[in-house]
Amino acid sequence: xxxxxxxxxxxxxxxxxxxxxxxxxxxxxxxxxxxxxxxxxxxxxxxxxxxxxxxxxxxxxxxxxxxxxxxxxxxxxxxxxxxxxxxxxxxxxxxxxxxxxxxxxxxxxxxxxxxxxxxxxxxxxxxxxxxxxxxxxxxxxxxxxxxxxxxxxxxxxxxxxxxxxxxxxxxxxxxxxxxxxxxxxxxxxxxxxxxxxxxxxxxxxxxxxxxxxxxxxxxxxxxxxxxxxxx
Ligand code: FPP
Numbered sequence: 001x002x003x004x005x006x007x008x009x010x011x012x013x014x015x016x017x018x019x020x021x022x023x024x025x026x027x028x029x030x031x032x033x034x035x036x037x038x039x040x041x042x043x044x045x046x047x048x049x050x051x052x053x054x055x056x057x058x059x060x061x062x063x064x065x066x067x068x069x070x071x072x073x074x075x076x077x078x079x080x081x082x083x084x085x086x087x088x089x090x091x092x093x094x095x096x097x098x099x100x101x102x103x104x105x106x107x108x109x110x111x112x113x114x115x116x117x118x119x120x121x122x123x124x125x126x127x128x129x130x131x132x133x134x135x136x137x138x139x140x141x142x143x144x145x146x147x148x149x150x151x152x153x154x155x156x157x158x159x160x161x162x163x164x165x166x167x168x169x170x171x172x173x174x175x176x177x178x179x180x181x182x183x184x185x186x187x188x189x190x191x192x193x194x195x196x197x198x199x200x201x202x203x204x205x206x207x208x209x210x211x212x213x214x215x216x217x218x219x220x221x222x223x224x225x226x227x228x229x230x231x
């Protein structure tokens with residue numbers, strides 16, 4: 001892999017926790033716990049590989065429609081995650097960011113998130129950007145409304161500059177685990193030219209070697225950004 005192109009920014013749709021648990025005769029929440037453990041493993045590997053930004057789809061604006069028990073478990077896991085890994089992210093010099101409308105989350109979770117974002121804001125080895133109550137269409141509407149309220153012109157660039165991720169650039173590679181071939185409202189605007197990588201591997205089984213395969217595949221793609229020559 002030496003000398004091969006690596007993406008600067010990877011987005012991951014972490015799908016398949018439920019099926020992973022069901023296949024083991026367990027409740028879906030068991031799969032979400034395994035999925036959370038995998039977030040730790042993959043985050044470490046991503047930054048060790050020199051990738052600058054990792055955007056993870058943890059909870060979509062549509063996930064509220066899941067059974068209350070499952071939503072509660074996901075919220076609990078997020079809280080535990082932020083509390084438990086804050087020290088580690090600090091030590092690893094990783095900045096945490098959140099994209100999505102967090103105003104509807106419990107005030108306890110909002111505080112834990114704010115604390116992590118604030119405590120790591122000057123870290124510069126990498127950015128871990130987590131989508132919580134995130135939906136790309138809502139993000140685009142939010143950006144347009146921001147522009148309207150400022151009385152600024154609506155252009156492709158100005159929308160881009162007002163997305164949650166404006167600071168972090170666009171994902172070069174979007175990975176979806178769990179076998180579905182769709183983007184499910186994830187980074188639709190900033191992912192316009194992202195290379196897409198789909199795998200049947202369920203998220204809790206998506207280990208370091210699976211991530212390396214995706215990065216290798218990215219290295220083989222020819223990105224043209226609508227032009228003729230590769231840039
Ligand atoms: C999709 O699997 C996964 C989710 C809806 C949640 C993803 C959340 C985590 C991995 C854990 C929390 C995240 C962090 C950052 C700590 P699914 O339930 O739709 O699986 P299925 O398609 O097999 O039913």
